[in-house]
Structures are given as C-alpha cells and as structure tokens.
Amino acid sequence: MKQKTLMLYSSVDGQTLKICNQLKEVFKQHDQDLDLQAIDDFDKDITKYDKLVIGASIRYGVHNKSVIDFINHHKTQLDAMKTAFFSVNLVARKPEKNAPDTNPYVIKFFKTIDWKPTVVEVFAGKLDYKKYGFFDRTMIRFIMWMTKGPTDPSVQIEYTNWDRVTAFGKRLTEL
Missing domain, CATH: 3.40.50.360 (Flavodoxin domain)
Known part of the structure; x- marks a missing residue:
C-alpha cells in the first residue's frame, strides 16, 4: 500500500x-x-x-x-x-x-x-523587487543593504x- x-x-x-x-x-x-x-x-x-x-x-x-x-x-x-x-x-x-x-x-x-x-x-x-509593493520593496531593500545584499530596485534573483x-x-x- x-x-x-x-x-x-x-x-x-x-x-x-x-x-x-x-x-x-x-x-x-x-x-x-x-x-x-x-x-x-x-x-x-x-x-x-x-x-x-x-x-x-x-x-x-x-x-x-x-x-x-x-x-x-x-x-x-x-x-x-x-x-x-x-x-x-x-x-x-x-x-x-x-x-x-x-x-x-x-x-x-x-x-x-x-x-x-x-x-x-x-x-x-527569490528576490524580486518589482513584485513588491512600495513598503515591502523599501523594507526589503533596507534589510538587504544591512546584510550586504543587492539593493537595485530592478533586481530579480532566484537564489x-x-x-x-x-x-x-x-x-x-x-x-
């Protein structure tokens, strides 16, 4: 079975x-x-x-x-x-x-x-700034900046x- x-x-x-x-x-x-x-x-x-x-x-x-x-x-x-x-x-x-x-x-x-x-x-x-609303995009960019990740708002990266x-x-x- x-x-x-x-x-x-x-x-x-x-x-x-x-x-x-x-x-x-x-x-x-x-x-x-x-x-x-x-x-x-x-x-x-x-x-x-x-x-x-x-x-x-x-x-x-x-x-x-x-x-x-x-x-x-x-x-x-x-x-x-x-x-x-x-x-x-x-x-x-x-x-x-x-x-x-x-x-x-x-x-x-x-x-x-x-x-x-x-x-x-x-x-x-996956990081897809274009998919996020203004608040999420801003917050995630800030978190990425703090953790030395990509902050370009046009970035889309599947990790x-x-x-x-x-x-x-x-x-x-x-x-």
Missing part, C-alpha cells in the same frame, strides 16, 4: 509554492501520492496521512502565524507521524546560513514552538538551489 503524504505551505510571494510544486514532481517520479494545499485552506483530518510536510516562507524575520497555530493545534498528531519542515528565506542565500542549524530564522522558529519534525531543511528564496530541493524531495519519499 502506497504511503500518502500531505504537504502544507505558507507562501507570501509564491517561491515556497514553487518549491512545493518541485517536491510534488519528485513524489510523482517516485510513484508516491502527495496532496498539496495552502495551510490556511486546510480543514481535513491529518491522521489520514502517513507523512506531513510543512513549507513556510519568512517575512520580516518570522514565519506566518497560521503555521505556528497549525503546529500547536495538531502537535499530538504530528508527534505520532513522520514529519518534515522547510523554511524559505533570503538569508539562506549565504552559504554560512543555508542549513537548519545555521539559519537564524529556523533556529528562532524552533525555540518558539514545541515540535521536532523528523526532517528539517532551509532553502534560499533557490533546485538540486537541493530535488535531493530533499528524494529524502522525503524515503521517510
């Missing part, structure tokens, strides 16, 4: 969803079932699944509150199954901050919740390492 995996995501600008879709392709290539859904829209019973994956992006240093609420609400069920969590953030563009134990946002996230997933990963996101995403997907299929 095939294992059934649920993948929930929280994405602000779409890069986390893009990563989830790549992971879904990996599952498909390994003939495994995967249901993909936005965490805000999910209202089913998670115990119908063998594995659960949560992907969440960062905005201004924090993951979406709905991710934390979901984890806190389903902690007992999560602790009884194979789980994975991945974070998508621009800090992970730096080699010294692209692992779960070196990424400040992932470290901070797990200090604020009482959950230990089976697997944790972090991926660099995501797709080979790492695929390798993570293979690892998830083996859970």
